[in-house]
Amino acid sequence: MxxxxxxxxxxxxxxxxxSEHFFSVRDIHPKSEGHTVVILKEHCAHFGELDFDLGNExxxxxxxxxxxxxxxxxxxxVNTGSESGQVISHFHLHIIPRRKADGVHL
Numbered sequence: 001m002x003x004x005x006x007x008x009x010x011x012x013x014x015x016x017x018x019s020e021h022f023f024s025v026r027d028i029h030p031k032s033e034g035h036t037v038v039i040l041k042e043h044c045a046h047f048g049e050l051d052f053d054l055g056n057e058x059x060x061x062x063x064x065x066x067x068x069x070x071x072x073x074x075x076x077x078v079n080t081g082s083e084s085g086q087v088i089s090h091f092h093l094h095i096i097p098r099r100k101a102d103g104v105h106l
Contacts, residue, residue, distance in 0.1 A: 005039050005090040017068065019061045021054055027094065031104050034069045034097040038062055044091040046080045062093060071097035075106060 008014060008025065016036060017024040027035040038061060044050055050058070066074060077094040079086035098104060 003043055003090050004088055005092060006043050008039065009041050017061070017065050019057055019064075021057055022061045024061075024065050024095075031094075031096050031106070032098065032102055034071065034095075036065055036069065036095040038065060038093045038095065040091045045089045046086065046091055047078055048080065050091055062095065065095055069095065069097055071099075073098040077106065 009023070012018070012023075014025050015023045016026060021041055022038055023041060024036050024038045027037050038058075040050065040054070040058075062076065075094070075096040075098060077096060078092075096104065096106070
């Protein structure tokens with residue numbers, strides 16, 4: 001399997017944050033300044049395959065990433081399946097900081 005997110009796991013210099021099972025990086029095609037992607041280190045195709053036991057760590061890590069970004073308004077986006085817009089078949093969540101009249105369309 002050739003997965004772009006799996007290939008990032010060993011590239012810590014790109015990380016903006018890390019926990020035991022997750023890491024974050026800046027999106028290479030950002031919708032807004034600070035657009036961050038939270039990625040599971042172990043390959044998992046989509047949200048429905050996420051190990052339930054990782055839920056608390058995931059939520060705490062996402063909250064930590066949001067606090068580091070320092071934004072009051074933001075979108076949390078998870079696309080599951082190609083029809084929803086999921087391009088990379090590896091579970092991830094987008095944190096998209098929002099600002100007044102930013103022109104971002106999701």
